[in-house]
Amino acid sequence: AAGVNQSSKGTILSTFYYGYACSQVPGGWAAQKIGGRRVLLLSFVLWSLTCALVPLDPNRVFVLVLARLLVGVAQGFIFPSIHTVLAQWVxxxxxxxxxSLTTSGMYLGAAAGMLLLPTLVKYRGPQSVF
Structure with a gap:
């Protein structure tokens, strides 16, 4: 985001981890109570809708902080939900x-994204990754 200073970038990036850390335990509880599949679906929907907000106004710090917080919350619900589903189905x-395969796939996907996304940003702009 061109209009965001370095200090704000740190806040924007760290906000994801606050949401992620705070939602792990509630994510496990929700997966146990209403089912892992439902929580996964809701998490993916929240994650996707929130990512769709970012390109709308990428220079407003509030929008970016809120989006990253909500993406962190949504992603924090995913990991415990996956384990609930695996415990029921496998x-x-x-x-x-x-x-092991599920966890490895998540980390390999993250690594692949870190390798490929800079090229996408270079040629299509920062909004392209959202």
């Missing part, structure tokens, strides 16, 4: 492998 003797 037989006990295959659970450790399924958790």
């Amino acid at each position: 037989p006990p003797h295959e659970r450790s492998r399924s958790v």
Whole structure:
């Protein structure tokens, strides 16, 4: 965002982690109470809608802070929900492998994104990643 100073960038980026950290335990509770599939669906919807807000006004710090906070909350609900779903769907003797593959896939996806997204930003602009 061109109109955002360095201090604000730090706030914007760190706000994601506050939302993420605060939503892990409630995410597990919600997955247990209403089901992992529902929580995953709601998390993906919130995550997607929030990401769609960012390109609308990427120079307003408030919009970016709010968007990153909500993305963090949504993403914090995903991890415990995935484990709830795996515990319900995967037989006990295959659970450790399924958790390993799922977790590895999440981290490999993040690594691939960090490798590929700078090129996308270079040629299509920062809004393109949202």
